[in-house]
Amino acid sequence: MPAANPLLTLENLNVHFGNAKAPAVKDVSLTLHDGEVLALVGESGSDKSVTVKSIMRLIDHQGGHISAGRILLHQQNGAAPLDLVKLSQPRMRALRGAHIAMIFQDPMTSLNPVMTIGAQLLEVIQQHQPHNTDKAKATAIAMLEKVRLTDPAGRMRQYPHELSGGMRQRVMIAMALVCRPRILIADEPTTALDVTVQAEILGLIRSLQQETGMSVLFITHDMGVVAEIADRVAVMLNGRIVEQGNVLDVFDTPQHDYTRKLLESAPKFRDEHARIKAAVPDAQRTAPILAVRHLSTQFPVHSAFLRRHVANLHAVEDISFDLHPRETVAIIGESGCGKSTLAKSLLRLVPSNEGRAFLNGQDLFTLTGEELRHARRNIQMIFQDPYAALDPRMSVRQILTEPLRIRGLGQTAQGSDAALQELVAKVGLPKGTLDRYPHQFSGGQRQRICIARALVLSPKVLIADEPVSALDVAIQGQILDLLEGLKHSEDMALLFISHDMAVVERVADRILVMYRGSVVEQGPARNVLSNPAHPYTQRLLEAVPVAHPRQRFARNAASAVTAAPVYPLGMERPLARWKDLGEGHRLRLDAGLVS
Template sequence: MFRRTPAEPPVTLTSPSPVLAIEDLRIDFQTRDGSVPAVRGVSLQVLPGETLGVVGESGSGKSQTFMAVMGLLAPNGRASGSVRFEGREILGAPKRELNRVRGAGMGMIFQDPLTALTPHLKIGDQLGEPLRRGRGLSAADARAEALRWLERVRIPDAARRLDQYPHELSGGMRQRVMIAGAMACAPRLLIADEPTTALDVTVQAEILDLMEELTRESGTGLVLITHDMGVVARLADRVCVMKDGAYVEAGQAAEVFARPRTDYARNLLEAAPRLDRADRGGRPAPVPVAPDAPLAVEAKDVKVWFPVRRGLFGRRADLRAVDGVSLEIRQGETLGVVGESGCGKSTLSRAVLRLIPRTAGAVTLLGRDIPEADREALRAARRDLQIVFQDPLASLDPRMPVGDSIAEPLGVFQPHLDRRAREAAVRAIMDRVGLSGDLINRYPHELSGGQNQRVGIARAMILKPRVVVCDEAVSALDVSIRAQIIDLLIDLQREFGMAMMFISHDLAVVREISHRVMVLYMGRVVEEAPADRIFTDARHPYTRTLIASALIPDPGVERTRPRLRLHGEPPSPLDPDAALRFLPGRRGETPPYRPQLLEAGPGHRVAEFDSQA
């Protein structure tokens, strides 16, 4: 079944017939630095109704293996070997033949939804096309089915999203659109490449339930490519561990997690953060912050509303992305910000950094309240303010080598440096974030998703800023590099005393790096407390649901633990009473009532809620 190390012969299957069979697959890429082997002699099989988890570090060849299966290798890639789908050879097949297989036969959830979705087509059109081609539905039936799947993946106000474009959706919503599109045709083989990377934990739990249902009821074979060991623990029947383009270990999921046979697999498991324990295994912990440390960031009653018109001549409404949030971050402190996709996390961070205008409220950065009109002062302050964006491919210039992208801030704020000094600084920061200096002349499309994420981190850190916003900064990283980046951020914080706003849906990571945690729901704070307290004594039902939905990288624990679920559909962000989901008795008041934050203990604030709701 697997092409492993020479000491282990491949395992052969007798029955049933595999839906996918790969034999001795090899992939090489021609680059400016010569031929680069990406996959070296991989062999595997996937049975109907089986879930195969493929794990390994970024750049190990996981995604490229299955891009070759789908016939989607980059033009400079060359594949050899054999790939059979339901017994038919498809490696190197003509595009017309592959198009007959892709969709209803094979579907794929891509790692990067922004580049995988067509930017000039509305969501409804993109979901409807494969339903019309693959299942023969009429335009009206395809639109209705697309709406049903958007609702199944819990996209709020799903009917309106059908007429929106990808750039109008958050990263998590785009990911859900990708998942809906791939699953709607009920393919016989579903390849999911980091399917839950951009999803918050409650949506992730429901998406994984949908995938499990698809494999159980329709016999779909599922390949789960991920660095998230919790996802593998939740779903995978078998696990393949990949390193440097080849499999180094394979077996039943319970066996691999309990008794890994290689040091590489053991290190991956040990690096995975666990929400069910605070122990960091000897790794550095955040340095405590004095209560009277100077404030680096202070925001008071920040609001960011976007006017939205329903239809061409529809009534105008306000989408309250951020609806009255106050926060403080002291020098040397990390504030973790969590909440579901669309709750206002990224919008809040951009409003704090003055990257988007505020509707109301005040923000003070490093003791300065820079007027809106003083653009020169704001530009000078940007040296100390940096952000690591959620989507590295959308934030990096595709025409620039990554070394030039990392060096760009030096050219703006340290123009006295000559070319040799800039290159030395770039190589030093690349080394600190785990990037090989050999990649300095590569372009973003030649790097893996995790490598591009590290480029974004290196670019933000090269100026040693005093305030950093990390917007899903480690979501695309494999577990070992993620642990290194978290340790790096903690070390840099200790060295420079920088303040961080750390936005993430990964609660275990947030627990490791944060001093305090703020939970947002529909643009408002529902709970805020010191990190250890919020994970051991959460009060608000929304916070408790988030924690219960987080995955534990242990099949024995993950598949038996109880889960909490929120009842009903998520409200529309255009509903002025959306924030009252947990306080329904105050609905319909004029002006709309806003739940108040009440003291639940030292530094612990909880929004009002109805315990019976």
């Protein structure tokens, strides 16, 4: 049980933006105690992030100001608590990182794109804990190892854009924890992570908390994560705290209607009410709209000396599958296994080395110029990182009409104001959205803009790369229902990349399990999820967050290295060998079983 001593206290906190009469954060009072995890939960737009950015006094730089209340940091030496509201920015800079650290929701916009990962970690260490360069570098590498980043010494030399979304989030977590702060504020820190890494990161935060006495203020919309890690819960709605209490009490006997709605809306893996898919969907009775054959994508690896091309990283290795109209094929696997590279290869955003991909009978890999642009109208993508995928200088109206304009459809009915208004309403965005800019929306709302942009051309194949990972549970359900409806009304096929097994269980007809660039298991969703054959698939399913805090100690989540393999030039890979398990459920025998 957490100690009773308060470490951080918010008293009647109010935060205003500009000249607005009503505050965004209204009379919020919270206490974070020594050694506890306090989860602040609520849907996107409930102003959870505004609250925690006020604690860090970062809201001062984002158009907001604390108009009333106190934020008290209690000191260990018995001295009077510090009111962070009254501290100067130089004193706040000294506290940030060393005493209060924060993991931000969007890793790409929080990392400096022109600095290597190592330089950014060393900057944090040397600012708060001056070391010689060798000691600081060793500390940085050790922390990257703790957050299970493969090849930590090599990652130190890389830039943020060279890492996947999940890898960038792990770097952010390492930067926040490297100085071992007393308080860790974690704003949706596991949103971009696959289930096994999420389980490990939650376990890492827990272990560091117990080791150092660190307290954690954990912001999330995922009630499974709350069940996994929280000691106490505070529920936020429209800038107010509507309920707070012990995590068991909140889950067992929620008092507020909004809390009950959050608990009921949360997707639950292997829930008795989950949608059960047929083993052979009706969609497969038609010809495939997308047929992929032996697709391989490799990236060159250069030597440190003279930068010679000495090997290849096999990001995608010999993948074949069909996708039929009105069908959803889900691709699951940990960050770095090649899921996003596979998607980008199909869109010709990265060059492939081998294979073919037939869209409506046309081989995408042989098309060029106008033919390729025309074909891309029928295959669109929702990207994993919504902020990086949107031009901050363009309004939502410009973002949605740009694809139409490029294809000469800007003056058609699709580009009319009424059609755009209907589209943004479909994806759950508020009125007045069209003339606003990406920075004026929450992370979940930005993801909805990306979904709207992908749908504006009415594609026949939609590649969705973690399309609902940034959304709160109620909007998740709306978006998944929207995609399911569009599948049938538009004869659209969906290639769905996700780490959320509850979401996959809900939407998938078939599943491909990727491990180290290869598909190691595939088959009907019902078969793969209820009877996983590959040890890696079994580990993925074991790591799914629990549905209730009483179950958190009755699990054994483990993980394995999933980075794509690197092979010397000229090395021949053996042909894939498969075992048929019946009903289209297949297991690859030569992909290397995890130990």
